[in-house]
Amino acid sequence: MSSTSFAKKTFKSIKGSAQKALHRSLDQHVKLAVTGLSGSGKTAFITALVKHLTTQSDDKNLPFFDVMREHRHIATKVVPQEALKVPTFDYPRALNALLPSDGEPTWPASTERINTLRLAIKYQSASGLRGHFSPQSTLYLDIIDYPGEWLLDLPMLEQSYSQWCEQQYPLLLQHPRVNTSTEFLNALEQLDLNASVDEGLLAHIAALYQSMLVGLKKDTKLAMLQPGRMLMPGDLQGAPLLLFFPVSAQHIKSDEVVPGSNLAHLIKRFNAYVKEVVKPFYNEHFKHFDRQIVLVDVLSALNEGHETLQEQSSVINQLLAHFNYGESGFFKRLFKPNIDKILFAANKSDHISAKHHKDLALLLDSLVHEQSNHLKFDGVQIETMAMSSITATQPRQVADKGQTLDCIYGKPLNEQDWLTYLPPQPPNRMLNKNEWPAQGFEFLSFAPMPNPDKQLKHIRLDHVMQYLLGDKLS
Amino acid sequence: MSSTSFAKKTFKSIKGSAQKALHRSLDQHVKLAVTGLSGSGKTAFITALVKHLTTQSDDKNLPFFDVMREHRHIATKVVPQEALKVPTFDYPRALNALLPSDGEPTWPASTERINTLRLAIKYQSASGLRGHFSPQSTLYLDIIDYPGEWLLDLPMLEQSYSQWCEQQYPLLLQHPRVNTSTEFLNALEQLDLNASVDEGLLAHIAALYQSMLVGLKKDTKLAMLQPGRMLMPGDLQGAPLLLFFPVSAQHIKSDEVVPGSNLAHLIKRFNAYVKEVVKPFYNEHFKHFDRQIVLVDVLSALNEGHETLQEQSSVINQLLAHFNYGESGFFKRLFKPNIDKILFAANKSDHISAKHHKDLALLLDSLVHEQSNHLKFDGVQIETMAMSSITATQPRQVADKGQTLDCIYGKPLNEQDWLTYLPPQPPNRMLNKNEWPAQGFEFLSFAPMPNPDKQLKHIRLDHVMQYLLGDKLS
Numbered sequence: 024m025s026s027t028s029f030a031k032k033t034f035k036s037i038k039g040s041a042q043k044a045l046h047r048s049l050d051q052h053v054k055l056a057v058t059g060l061s062g063s064g065k066t067a068f069i070t071a072l073v074k075h076l077t078t079q080s081d082d083k084n085l086p087f088f089d090v091m092r093e094h095r096h097i098a099t100k101v102v103p104q105e106a107l108k109v110p111t112f113d114y115p116r117a118l119n120a121l122l123p124s125d126g127e128p129t130w131p132a133s134t135e136r137i138n139t140l141r142l143a144i145k146y147q148s149a150s151g152l153r154g155h156f157s158p159q160s161t162l163y164l165d166i167i168d169y170p171g172e173w174l175l176d177l178p179m180l181e182q183s184y185s186q187w188c189e190q191q192y193p194l195l196l197q198h199p200r201v202n203t204s205t206e207f208l209n210a211l212e213q214l215d216l217n218a219s220v221d222e223g224l225l226a227h228i229a230a231l232y233q234s235m236l237v238g239l240k241k242d243t244k245l246a247m248l249q250p251g252r253m254l255m256p257g258d259l260q261g262a263p264l265l266l267f268f269p270v271s272a273q274h275i276k277s278d279e280v281v282p283g284s285n286l287a288h289l290i291k292r293f294n295a296y297v298k299e300v301v302k303p304f305y306n307e308h309f310k311h312f313d314r315q316i317v318l319v320d321v322l323s324a325l326n327e328g329h330e331t332l333q334e335q336s337s338v339i340n341q342l343l344a345h346f347n348y349g350e351s352g353f354f355k356r357l358f359k360p361n362i363d364k365i366l367f368a369a370n371k372s373d374h375i376s377a378k379h380h381k382d383l384a385l386l387l388d389s390l391v392h393e394q395s396n397h398l399k400f401d402g403v404q405i406e407t408m409a410m411s412s413i414t415a416t417q418p419r420q421v422a423d424k425g426q427t428l429d430c431i432y433g434k435p436l437n438e439q440d441w442l443t444y445l446p447p448q449p450p451n452r453m454l455n456k457n458e459w460p461a462q463g464f465e466f467l468s469f470a471p472m473p474n475p476d477k478q479l480k481h482i483r484l485d486h487v488m489q490y491l492l493g494d495k496l497s
Numbered sequence: 498m499s500s501t502s503f504a505k506k507t508f509k510s511i512k513g514s515a516q517k518a519l520h521r522s523l524d525q526h527v528k529l530a531v532t533g534l535s536g537s538g539k540t541a542f543i544t545a546l547v548k549h550l551t552t553q554s555d556d557k558n559l560p561f562f563d564v565m566r567e568h569r570h571i572a573t574k575v576v577p578q579e580a581l582k583v584p585t586f587d588y589p590r591a592l593n594a595l596l597p598s599d600g601e602p603t604w605p606a607s608t609e610r611i612n613t614l615r616l617a618i619k620y621q622s623a624s625g626l627r628g629h630f631s632p633q634s635t636l637y638l639d640i641i642d643y644p645g646e647w648l649l650d651l652p653m654l655e656q657s658y659s660q661w662c663e664q665q666y667p668l669l670l671q672h673p674r675v676n677t678s679t680e681f682l683n684a685l686e687q688l689d690l691n692a693s694v695d696e697g698l699l700a701h702i703a704a705l706y707q708s709m710l711v712g713l714k715k716d717t718k719l720a721m722l723q724p725g726r727m728l729m730p731g732d733l734q735g736a737p738l739l740l741f742f743p744v745s746a747q748h749i750k751s752d753e754v755v756p757g758s759n760l761a762h763l764i765k766r767f768n769a770y771v772k773e774v775v776k777p778f779y780n781e782h783f784k785h786f787d788r789q790i791v792l793v794d795v796l797s798a799l800n801e802g803h804e805t806l807q808e809q810s811s812v813i814n815q816l817l818a819h820f821n822y823g824e825s826g827f828f829k830r831l832f833k834p835n836i837d838k839i840l841f842a843a844n845k846s847d848h849i850s851a852k853h854h855k856d857l858a859l860l861l862d863s864l865v866h867e868q869s870n871h872l873k874f875d876g877v878q879i880e881t882m883a884m885s886s887i888t889a890t891q892p893r894q895v896a897d898k899g900q901t902l903d904c905i906y907g908k909p910l911n912e913q914d915w916l917t918y919l920p921p922q923p924p925n926r927m928l929n930k931n932e933w934p935a936q937g938f939e940f941l942s943f944a945p946m947p948n949p950d951k952q953l954k955h956i957r958l959d960h961v962m963q964y965l966l967g968d969k970l971s
Contacts, residue, residue, distance in 0.1 A: 101696070103737070103762060107736065107766060107769040107773070108736050108769070108773050108774075110733070111735055111737060115697060138735065222577060222585075226585075257732040258610060258731040259584070261585055261587070261612065262582050262584045263578065264581040264582055288577060295581040295582070299581070300582075
């Protein structure tokens with residue numbers, strides 16, 4: 024070996040180690056929270072995200088995702104997660120439902136608990152320090168899927184039991200809840216708040232309240248169903264801290280609570296729920312999230328009617344108020360969350376004509392930004408998009424009396440026959456009650472398309488990826 | 498009002514406050530842990546305990562419970578529990594199963610999770626300071642019912658993954674597990690421990706291991722089923738820390754674990770299970786227990802055969818080893834538990850003739866004390882008893898060829914007809930394999946007796962109460 028080649032080799036090896044060290048330090052971690060009410064398409068979104076990053080990762084499929092367009096993506100794979108106590112998102116099962124080896128594709132079963140999956144995204148840096156020195160970087164992406172109901176418990180952190188009652192109880196007397204709240208309200212009338220605690224009676228009334236919430240969740244798209252954990256109690260089923268319910272706030276005078284009374288126990292349980300269920304979730308998970316996507320099924324809410332859409336809007340705005348990062352921000356003081364980008368995505372945009380996608384995005388924007396004058400997002404970006412994680416329809420143009428109608432073609436959910444159908448046009452902003460069409464809205468739901476080529480199709484998933492991850496892959 | 502009567506009244510009132518203050522300070526709290534493998538009768542025991550203390554609390558019913566015999570018991574009632582996050586023991590439902598308003602009585606459904614109930618026992622003190630000054634004292638009794646499997650995870654706290662494998666893996670190759678372990682063992686053969694982690698394969702093999710454990714729990718009385726939480730995963734279903742299993746220990750060389758390999762992940766998960774599941778249970782609950790009753794279904798174990806009884810014995814002795822409170826006691830160093838009395842109770846003694854109850858107690862004693870020479874119970878009392886929380890049979894004497902046979906009369910479980918039956922005699926000590934009768938043992942199980950008077954009957958429940966609570970009610 025000549026001295027030159029030896030020197031060369033040593034230099035190479037030093038360069039190698041330096042690269043390795045630099046490479047390690049440049050690896051990044053992003054925790055992406057995926058949430059939305061059940062039926063909003065969380066499982067489908069995550070499945071699509073993983074599928075497109077792992078086996079459909081090219082510039083033709085994801086042209087608006089810079090790392091793909093610039094051919095800098097090397098490979099992405101699922102790697103073991105760090106959080107061993109959190110169930111793993113069952114990607115193989117979800118993918119198998121959508122792309123079965125034989126039989127009809129079906130939507131994957133929704134998960135009702137928090138679960139997670141880690142991806143390692145290997146890529147070439149675009150430029151600068153990272154591009155110059157490092158042959159490749161890795162972005163570790165933790166996807167955390169959690170029930171939207173847990174997010175919606177967030178405002179309870181700031182409420183006393185009496186404030187919570189002030190907000191929740193009147194809802195029970197109004198349409199659409201009043202149809203299902205009668206049994207609970209009748210039982211509530213038998214309860215003497217100042218009497219010595221009757222645990223059996225509290226448990227009985229709480230069971231009626233729980234079954235009312237479960238029914239509303241099943242049959243409606245109402246957003247304000249609290250306490251959220253009552254809808255999926257898991258190991259907490261039967262624990263006293265889940266056995267509470269709202270009462271008429273006018274019966275509560277906080278300076279006159281009789282110790283040991285029914286009221287005293289309701290207050291104790293509400294406080295325990297907030298302290299031992301809501302707060303730990305935010306401490307253990309929420310405050311570590313870097314990015315958040317909230318999936319909203321706007322079309323189903325439109326189907327439900329004005330009150331439901333109004334409630335979704337009001338809940339979103341309540342949540343956004345918590346993200347107020349100004350000096351006095353309650354949320355910031357309490358948790359110092361990391362989230363710097365939130366995306367509200369109107370999912371299932373393939374269920375309407377392409378030319379109305381913009382209306383859908385504008386409508387969601389008007390829901391989200393209704394109170395934007397009152398909000399200051401100090402350091403948090405908010406974006407809205409209409410998208411479709413997995414398209415279930417194909418566009419079809421149909422000639423009708425000299426006109427061309429922009430229809431869609433698909434197999435309506437739970438039906439046998441395929442259909443070419445002209446979907447209604449969604450409004451492009453929140454309508455007030457008088458503007459609401461008398462006949463309401465009726466958007467169909469579709470089964471997933473068969474994909475013999477084993478490729479999933481999407482609408483604007485690449486835009487979503489670019490917004491949520493683009494800067495981390497530059 | 499005369500000045501005398503005024504002075505009198507003031508004195509009375511001062512005396513009243515002093516009594517009240519003293520009374521408060523003399524109230525005591527006891528946390529009684531109730532455990533045992535599923536089917537050992539935990540739910541029936543707790544139901545009987547509550548029923549006898551609340552509505553059958555007299556000296557005729559509980560003559561060996563001092564506070565009853567001495568007529569010092571005032572009243573006991575269920576009061577709200579402190580631990581709001583722990584489900585409440587469903588006493589009304591359990592009682593309703595045993596004493597239905599109409600229809601046949603049934604055994605209450607077993608609970609598979611931790612749950613609790615608080616009783617307030619008001620009593621007159623026997624003598625001394627408390628008796629002199631205080632008209633009555635209250636003992637708050639927290640009953641905590643938890644799955645025996647959680648207790649049996651205790652030894653894992655001291656083990657490494659490789660030590661755990663050394664203990665668990667050989668069991669899978671022996672009778673009786675070998676009948677059900679084939680599928681798991683075959684799958685295990687496909688696993689290259691040193692290959693890069695294949696999460697799907699680990700999950701698949703873990704699922705086979707889990708279904709084997711669940712089957713063994715259902716069909717046998719084997720005690721050593723680890724990890725215990727795999728049998729009732731609750732919110733942890735699908736979490737990686739439950740996705741591990743034992744492998745042949747000879748394949749593990751702890752100094753040669755390949756990072757990122759299947760073996761590395763099995764070790765990581767085992768450690769996470771111990772740290773995030775087993776340890777928190779002992780920290781949050783176990784170390785606060787004052788008294789513990791372990792219910793053992795010795796008769797069913799005898800039915801199962803020599804290996805099963807042997808395993809129960811070995812598990813009990815392993816557990817007792819952990820209660821060694823000597824200077825080097827691992828358990829004491831780690832948790833400083835409060836437990837000062839443990840009772841092992843051979844439940845269901847009504848399923849044999851009364852004259853053999855002593856044999857049953859001696860047999861359990863021989864299981865528990867087999868290794869007593871090796872144990873030093875520094876400050877912990879251990880006792881064994883044969884008892885029956887709820888008697889399901891009546892004694893019947895039957896004349897047969899000039900002999901009087903001590904039979905029992907009852908309705909065998911899942912059968913229509915009542916039966917007078919001569920149960921076999923249990924051995925009065927642990928038998929070795931050669932001594933085991935060739936035909937084995939066959940003890941019947943019985944449905945609960947109808948009790949038209951709404952009173953439950955027991956055997957030696959008063960002895961159990963006296964042992965566990967007597968000193969606290971003196």
